[in-house]
Amino acid sequence: MAGIGFRLQSYFSSHDLLRNLRGAVYSVFISSGPWLITIFSLAYINSFSATYLGDPDKYLYKAIVSYAYAFSLIVFGAIEMPVTRYLADKLFLKDLHDIRPLYYGLCFCLMIFSLLSCLLFFSFLPVPFFLKVASFFFVTLTMLIWPAMIFLSAAKNFQVIVIGFIIGALTMAFAGKFGLLYGGVGGLIGGMACGQLLIFLILSVCIFYEYESFDFTSFEILTYFRRFKKLSLGGLCYYLGVWVDKFIFWFSSSGQQILGPLYTNTEYDTAMFLAYLTILPALTIFVVQIETNFYVKYLYYFKLLDEKSPLSMLDSAHQDMMIALKHGLNAMIKVQSLLSLTIWFFAADIMLFLKLPTIMISIFRFGVLGTYFQALFMIFNIILLYFNAQKPVLINYAIFFITNAGLSMMSVYAGKKYYALGYALSSFITLCISYYKLNYHLQHTHEYVFMGQSLHQKHVYS
């Protein structure tokens, strides 16, 4: 996301209130735009599906959508960071001739993978054939949109992503409604798949124009998966960690079986879904602060290094970088703490206002704390990745996955009052460890920058 910083900086550097506001909106859009848009359109679909669908069908639809997002995100987790690294390197070297074939190839592989997984999964699911086909398209397209986003983000084309999502989400909502009226659950999922297809097509066309191609296929990307297997594994652990508590609550005694392998836990899912919404400010502030202040200082540090500066200059550049980081984190933590605590305090009233069952209050409370910790540790780990600290990130995310699985299982047995406490504790543990690692890393930045990469013979002067 590096390059947006300079534009954001221009928004925020002026004292014009309107301009600042526009900057803030822009930040929200690029940091969480697609996510927000999707959430709103899903909320809209939820609201009308409740009126048109009976309970079993309503749960069936919700479970399919949840499974689709969980599955696609976990798969994406494994490829996200190596592919992002590859794109960043290629863009830096201005060597773009194999980006288009890479994108096609990646889409093709994901499609095959999705097809095989769906064939396996649907053999256990007693639903009409049409629903299976519609679900297959929905899962596959959802899975394809994530990599499309990183290809466009690498090229700094954020507007297209947001526009694509707005058009697609509107289509998803209306085509879904239309499908629902004429084809029940299958029609609904099919209509939603149409919306996803539109997003995918818009993004793909933009990728096609963004990257020129000489129709040159290389398999260099595979070396990135080998070189960055820690990143690949780390991404996988992160998304597994994000979903594992939900899985546990679905499959545990507190969850409900809907049909075959489809399970759900309405209370847990709804409360957690709302809790995730509360960290929006943290993510927005992070984008603004890190991408504007910190990133400029970060670039300057490496520029000085490249320009053969003495250590004293690197020291002061490092100090500037740390100050920018501290400012950014302070601002974010202040706002988000205040917000999360307020929401935590008024959790009961919010649930009441939303006409949700009181059982959700404690889940929501722990969820608000947990998502707050998760947002922080995710940000800490992103900063660690700026310094190429792959191993600590992998360890942190693996800890998140393992503790979330273990503690969530324990909280199931501890009883309804403690639901989501496991997740909150797991996030807190991960946060503490991530903070410790980040702190250590930032105190030894020079050391990690110089010694952190392997060195081959070809680097020798000769």
Added chain:
Amino acid sequence: MSDVCLILEGTYPYVTGGVSACVYQLIKNTPQVTYDLIFIGATKNNNLGLKYPIPENVKYFREIYLYEYFIPEGPIDLNFEIDHTLIADFHQALTTHNMQKFEELFLKIFQNEHFPSPEDLLRSRQVWQYLEQAYRRLFPGQSGPSFIDYFYTWRFSHFPIFKLLTTEIPHARVYHSFCTGYAGLLASIAKIKTGRPYVLSEHGIYSNEREIEISLSEWIYRDQAVDIHPEVSQYFKTWWTRLFLFLGKLSYHHADVITTLFRGNQNRQVEHGASLDKIQIIPNGIELEKFSPGAPSTKTHSRPVIGMVGRIVSIKDVKTFIKCLLVVKQKIADFEAYLVGPYTEEPDYYEECKKLVTLLELDSHVIFTGKADVRDYYPKFDVLVLTSISEGQPLVLLEAMAMKIPLVATDVGACRELIVGRDFEDQMIGHAGITLPMGDAARTGEAVLKILSDKELARQYGENGRARVLKYYTEDQNIRSYMSLYNHYMAI
């Protein structure tokens, strides 16, 4: 256990040259001695196959490539305590030429069984902390040399040394290196480890050659902006120069005997820290069977022939040779000049030489033969000219002397010793030609004319040359000198 372990850096059997020829000749002509060979190179892909055969009496051959490595990502913690004060003492000792400290450091640290691999050492946290502290101590203020270069210069200058210091060395009765530098370092630690004698043979002066290379090199970072502070701007060049000077001193310190080709080199070695009483002169020797003059009347034509043998490169100052021909032409209308040697090394220089020939209207006289067998040309020559601006002990002169060809040569390297004689006894043989200062085309031309016009003088120079070669510069004598060193030190 072999008799002699030869430690060879960038030479036999992969690279051609004077030292390589000498080493090959030595191994081949001493079948009674068994040899271990250690070849030290930069990277393996620089080697393009064997340039010389490996005789049967070589029992063991090992190659060490100093710049082949893979340092994995770090930093890691070593479970080995590095004695910082010892390293600091050692660096202190470097400036005061205290070679004892090196031995102490080597035995205490590198001989420790827990000592990490060079790769682990380079990526260790301990080393980083040491480097950072050292830099801050040396440059406490705002200015200082490029830190990234400081870091990588340290890595690239120390890695080869760490690699050698942790290398297993075969046991042998005598260790013999053909230069100081890395080969000398390995031979020195072989001596420290085994206590066996170390023979150092130096043809060129290694630290001198490296110093010239470093001062001309582009890749060592030099900060143009702060040239007023040479201690900062020249920091990295000084670093490398000091390193090679140190390696030279280390070899001189540990060698039991130091051999070199001629007097001039001996003085340079003493300047660089060798003690005079260790130095022996073992000149090059040539195979007499290969270089014997035929019957005096083999020449069928009467045109005088002037020869020059050597690569067409600037260090040979071929242009002065060409210009001297103009002087010759003013007196002798009809003559031939052969330039025997490859011209592919410096193609631009070769082109310039050819243009000069055309400009001076010497096209009908001058012939560039390219790479050729010199023995096809020596019988034609009436005089051999060497205009080099730098030489060791040129084999060309020895070969020409053996062929009874009178010489005209610049007074560089061992040329004067070869032509005039190195001591009283040698000088009694008489001159084998004429020596003159470098770059003087007029005097070179006059000297050539003098030899061409005085048949008796030319004959005398030729006879003297052959007599001198027979007395001092035969292959047999060269081999015998090395053999007597070997016999002496093998018996210790």
